[in-house]
Amino acid sequence: MAFDVKFHSQFSAFDAAQWNALSSIDSPFLRAEFLSALEESECVGKKTGWLPHHVGVYEDSRLIAAMPGYIKLDSYGEYVFDHAWANAYFQHGLNYYPKWISAIPFTPVPGNRLLIQTGVDSAEVFESINLALQSLATKNISSTHVLFPHSPDLLATCSNFLLRKSVQFHWHNYHYQSFADFLGALTSRKRKSIRKTRRQLHAQGISISRYRGEEITQSHMAFFYQCYRQTYLKRSGHDGYLTRSFFNQIYHSMREHILIVEATLAGNPIASSLFFFDSSGLYGRYWGCVKHIEELHFECCYFQGIEFAIEQKLATFNPGTQGEHKILRGFEPTFCYSLHWLFHPEFSRAVSQFLIREKGTVETYFEQAKMVLPYNESMKDHLICNTGNSRNGPK
Template sequence: MDGGDGFTLRVADRLAAIDEAAWNACAGSDNPFLSYGFLSALEDSRSVSAKTGWLPQHLLLEDTAGRLIGAVPLYLKSHSWGEYVFDHSWADAYERAGGNYYPKLQAAVPFTPVPGPRLLVRPDAPSGAADLLIEGLVEVATRHKVSSLHVTFPHAADWQRLGDAGFLQRIGQQFHWTNEGYASFEDFLGALNSRKRKSIRKERRVATEGGITLRTLVGSDITPGHWDAFHRFYLATVDRKWGGAYLTREFFELLPARLGEKIVLVVAERDGRTIAGALNLRGSDTLYGRNWGADGDYPFLHFEACYYRAIDFAIEHGLARVEAGAQGQHKIQRGYLPSETYSAHWIRDPGLRKAIGNFLDRERPAMRAEMAQLATLSPFRQGGEG
């Protein structure tokens, strides 16, 4: 595809066809989920493939010298699973009206509701590179004759740029913890009202009763035995939630070799046996919660491993925030407050586009009103509150 002014847009159906350093120069180092290592681990482990309904169609923008200056992680989808921005009702309505909603295109990190840039542009790229990527996305969608193109969990700047280009805009919410310069977990607790401080202290105490101990392991501290246990927990969690086991065992073998010290695994042990684990990835200023699993039900252990140990780690390492994944209003009472997330949607059919646009025009203010209401549940002290 001609990107104008001598720039070239093309599609790669596998990350292995792209130079790793060139991709990472566009993706940057802030968010590990956009790195070549993470995305290639998904593909090389066959967690992402045409068979699983995620066919790579990565969009690449090259300059006149053939240098990669922009990219979008892009997939041709045959379903709507593993996205965390739900469009099943849109698909159902379009199918009932006689249309074919699938296949569709998805610009995203598969199975990962982590906000981050989606229009990946080298810092020294020309100013119009991001706009050329948007044009390329629409061109790919047009050539594939798909019903729609969805850009999920972009940063606000990308979301606004996509909206300016005519994409429909949607907002969602997650719950994030912000480090206000706390010196310790107790310092963080001091910012909460007394009732919440007592509640969290009790939860932390109960979580480690019965001989349970927790360790936070980083990179090379994590052994193959830990990964065996964690994959077992992952499968057990999938079974309990009636979901799909997207990630293969091989993915967990490739991940440590490719992300190394960016991996933070909290493990819970009892009587020398690993009974639970919480997988996180570390970015430049953020700890991202990814997966949790356990071999049974243990009171408050999920909160301790996923939320409190993540806060401990962020404070110790001077990280600005913890993003603990999708959903979960229960996180508010543990210091994780509502934060907007974004998605942008290109819809081919004018009728479907109008219907979805009308829905989103109503949904956005309703979502922001809900977030404002949830924010009133904040556990942090107000005024002279103890």
């Protein structure tokens, strides 16, 4: 069946209700409220290197599938590192940019990238999208990329795409009833260390509070943004990728998906972290502080998140990309994926060979990370029994 595939340079070209009705939306970051807020607050657009170029698939003028997409003029904010590929193009007198990617800007969270209506044949839809992506080669686009697809199997069936593996660290809820229950799954040494750290923070007079949905006030958001901005200024010398306007907009449009953890000392806020959540997962995104306190970051960003996930019976907690320090706090190595289609055949072959070599290194790192997880022997036996489960994706 032939579908009508269109590229849209503004998210407003979509009807928000139709977009949100696509059944494969599996995280807050794919909702119309989040994607439109990025554009309306100018976090993406002409001045950012992220030019909206979304895919809409229509049948009789009715939206039946979509992919969030952007023309990229650089590789910043993607968290899948291809700078070496860009340099190789440059050294051979070719342009790697612009390229097209399907991704959520500044958000390396695995999720569905092909959003589709229930009952529609996904293979047929993607075949139509594939032809549309191929046409980008005639518009000086060097390549197309699909970043952090939740399940790359369908997209990988297209022979044009090369599969790349990476590793993140996610926490999994093994039916814990309380935070103490989670601690009981750890080694005695690690369990005592976490309890000691929490007692020390309390002894310093630090209070930790969690606010969700309607409990979040504009004051909470304003202080969070102050922390967010200060973190980026200190680390990168700029105000951060996301603007105050963006956070204001999601505060009004999707507060029911937001959790804020705020630390106070003597009644004054000193640190804040922001999470998103849905019915199955928690996603840690941003953190900052105005007063440095040892170990406070781990409490606000990890342990409070684990407690919340247990209370809400959420299956997973993705605390953000990178960070081997997460392993010793119970976050397991988890494979993530990206797909890459380079239109230049010689560069495609070279990258294919690179990815074969890289795959072995990534898989070795994954196995090494599993060996240092802080779980006790009983829990390790449970984890071994569940090795190769679906969350780790294709081999």
